[in-house]
Amino acid sequence: xxxxxxxxxxxxxxxxxxxxxxxxxxxxxxxxxxxxxxxxxxxxxxxxxxxxxxxxxxxxxxxxxxxxxxxxxxxxxxxxxxxxxxxxxxxxxxxxxxxxxxxxxxxxxxxxxxxxxxxxxxxxxxxxxxxxxxxxxxxxxxxxxxxxxxxxxxxxxxxxxxxxxxxxxxxxxxxxxxxxxxxxxxxxxxxxxxxxxxxxxxxxxxxxxxxxxxxxxxxxxxxxxxxxxxxxxxxxxxxxxxxxxxxxxxxxxxxxxxxxxxxxxxxxxxxxxxxxxxxxxxxxxxxxxxxxxxxxxxxxxxxxxxxxxxxxxxxxxxxxxxxxxxxxxxxxxxxxxxxxxxxxxxxxxxxxxxxxxxxxxxxxxxxxxxxxxx
Ligand SMILES: Cc1cc2nc3c(=O)[nH]c(=O)nc-3n(C[C@H](O)[C@H](O)[C@H](O)COP(=O)(O)OP(=O)(O)OC[C@H]3O[C@@H](n4cnc5c(N)ncnc54)[C@H](O)[C@@H]3O)c2cc1C
Numbered sequence: 001x002x003x004x005x006x007x008x009x010x011x012x013x014x015x016x017x018x019x020x021x022x023x024x025x026x027x028x029x030x031x032x033x034x035x036x037x038x039x040x041x042x043x044x045x046x047x048x049x050x051x052x053x054x055x056x057x058x059x060x061x062x063x064x065x066x067x068x069x070x071x072x073x074x075x076x077x078x079x080x081x082x083x084x085x086x087x088x089x090x091x092x093x094x095x096x097x098x099x100x101x102x103x104x105x106x107x108x109x110x111x112x113x114x115x116x117x118x119x120x121x122x123x124x125x126x127x128x129x130x131x132x133x134x135x136x137x138x139x140x141x142x143x144x145x146x147x148x149x150x151x152x153x154x155x156x157x158x159x160x161x162x163x164x165x166x167x168x169x170x171x172x173x174x175x176x177x178x179x180x181x182x183x184x185x186x187x188x189x190x191x192x193x194x195x196x197x198x199x200x201x202x203x204x205x206x207x208x209x210x211x212x213x214x215x216x217x218x219x220x221x222x223x224x225x226x227x228x229x230x231x232x233x234x235x236x237x238x239x240x241x242x243x244x245x246x247x248x249x250x251x252x253x254x255x256x257x258x259x260x261x262x263x264x265x266x267x268x269x270x271x272x273x274x275x276x277x278x279x280x281x282x283x284x285x286x287x288x289x290x291x292x293x294x295x296x297x298x299x300x301x302x303x304x305x306x307x308x309x310x311x312x313x314x315x316x317x318x319x320x321x322x323x324x325x326x327x328x329x330x331x332x333x334x335x336x337x338x339x340x341x342x343x344x345x346x347x348x349x350x351x352x353x354x355x356x357x358x359x360x361x362x363x364x365x366x367x368x369x370x371x372x373x374x
């Protein structure tokens with residue numbers, strides 16, 4: 001049986017950051033990826049936004065790791081010459097919603113996002129002439145990143161410190177025996193001191209395959225699809241524009257990619273909970289990522305509340321990503337759930353459940369927290 005120090009299940013941006021963190025600390029690491037390449041899951045289907053850390057409840061893991069992760073990420077992007085841009089962001093409101101901005105501003109400030117500025121609608125229009133709003137928050141530290149370049153750099157760092165990525169290698173099962181984890185992959189067994197479950201959408205299914213894992217520690221998962229619409233033609237905005245958040249997401253906002261292409265979304269489309277047969281197959285095979293024309297109607301009306309000049313027929317279906325959520329429709333948003341031995345009682349095992357946004361921004365801070373857990 002092969003033996004390593006750390007086995008990481010899942011080669012998304014979080015699994016790769018964790019693998020890098022352990023490898024750079026001198027540990028022998030293997031990363032298992034079920035797909036034929038790293039970074040094809042949720043990490044390839046998001047907005048690519050480096051969030052400032054404004055919205056999350058103060059003291060939550062999301063707030064702490066987003067703010068810390070954002071600082072770490074910008075340093076990393078600069079030192080590794082990874083494409084990114086501090087686009088800045090405006091959160092805009094009009095009418096009755098204006099009072100919610102005060103609350104958002106106060107939360108952001110309490111979270112350590114100290115560069116926010118409350119600005120008038122007139123000042124906002126001076127920055128972005130297409131906007132209609134009464135008031136806005138200006139966030140100078142929000143940005144965008146090329147997520148694939150980031151993942152390649154994380155993997156490169158991990159590999160140059162001896163880590164190995166095994167693709168087409170789905171984790172099948174594990175048991176704790178003789179003071180170590182024995183995991184089964186493609187009929188072979190690998191022993192490790194540490195087992196990290198960073199399987200994203202499939203994290204609960206992976207935890208169910210760990211023999212002896214207490215079932216009360218496997219959370220109920222909910223899945224919310226986020227559909228994007230592309231803006232045909234040039235974007236009139238150079239900053240990211242967000243309305244006030246809606247339940248389950250951040251509202252139909254405008255983000256930009258590094259080529260200047262604008263997109264709107266993601267919206268929130270709750271999906272039926274997969275059954276156990278579907279979960280066993282792997283959820284990327286079960287979920288439908290197609291974006292239908294019929295969803296674009298909602299986008300047009302939402303966007304016109306702050307950009308009335310959106311031309312008719314300017315939107316076309318874009319891509320979609322799916323959020324692994326720990327709270328369902330109508331429930332208050334849940335925090336990230338990082339479970340180590342202190343929580344579930346099994347040595348050397350770490351599970352990551354519900355790592356939706358801001359997981360990309362937070363990846364380097366999450367990796368440090370995972371290493372500190374075991
Ligand atoms: C619509 C949307 C927009 C978002 N926008 C942002 C944003 O702008 N900024 C931000 O900070 N965050 C954002 N996020 C969140 C961010 O994308 C995620 O937090 C992050 O990508 C999660 O990374 P991950 O490594 O946990 O998961 P993934 O990227 O999904 O990686 C998990 C990997 O595990 C693999 N796997 C699954 N089962 C197995 C198995 N049995 N064996 C081996 N491998 C397995 C999968 O194939 C996959 O490659 C967004 C998320 C969504 C859905």
